[in-house]
Amino acid sequence: PPDVEELGRSTWTFLHSVAAMYPEHPTDDQQQELKTFMVIFSKIYPCWFCAKGFQKFMKKNEPKVTNQEEFGRWLCDAHNAVNEKLGKPKFDCNLWKKRWKDGWDD
Ligand code: FAD
Numbered sequence: 778p779p780d781v782e783e784l785g786r787s788t789w790t791f792l793h794s795v796a797a798m799y800p801e802h803p804t805d806d807q808q809q810e811l812k813t814f815m816v817i818f819s820k821i822y823p824c825w826f827c828a829k830g831f832q833k834f835m836k837k838n839e840p841k842v843t844n845q846e847e848f849g850r851w852l853c854d855a856h857n858a859v860n861e862k863l864g865k866p867k868f869d870c871n872l873w874k875k876r877w878k879d880g881w882d883d
Contacts, residue, residue, distance in 0.1 A: 781824050788822070789856060796849040797878035799842075808842045815840045827859075834858050849873050 800807060819835050822828040834855055841851040853870035860867055868876075875881055 779823055781827065784824060785827070785859075792852055793849075793856075793873070793877040796845065796852050797874070799845045799848050801845045803842065803844060811842045811848065812840055830859070830862065831855070846874075849877070 795811075799811065803811070815835065819828060819832045822831060838851070838854065841847040850870055850873065853868060853873040857867050857870070859865075
């Protein structure tokens with residue numbers, strides 16, 4: 778079975794990169810596609826207890842797909858919910874774009 782930590786790091790990199798590349802003005806189709814993707818993702822994520830937890834989060838917090846900033850923040854909150862569960866520090870979601878898109882200042 779895949780290493781849960783390595784799988785997690787790679788997957789967060791993938792998901793936050795999806796957010797970074799998501800349009801600032803997505804079409805209705807693009808919004809629908811991202812929503813559908815996230816639902817399917819939460820079902821096929823290859824760590825079953827992680828998938829269960831993520832599905833539970835998604836039930837209470839529908840993915841926000843109206844634009845890049847909304848999705849990036851939603852995903853950051855989702856990641857923070859997992860951080861909290863694992864006793865990891867909370868990430869400042871004001872910084873999500875610096876971390877995953879623009880890069881740090883220096
Ligand atoms: P990661 O949490 O993998 O984060 C990688 C990098 O992302 C960090 O170094 C930081 O730079 C950045 N980052 C951190 N927080 C945020 C944030 N909120 N927003 C944006 N960027 C951020 N593991 C379990 O043991 N149990 C679970 O139930 C579980 N559920 C998971 C559910 C999902 C959907 C995913 C993708 C992973 C899950 N994991 C779970 C794995 C877990 O989240 C971590 O990936 C793993 O523990 C490795 O942690 P890490 O400290 O290396 O950093």
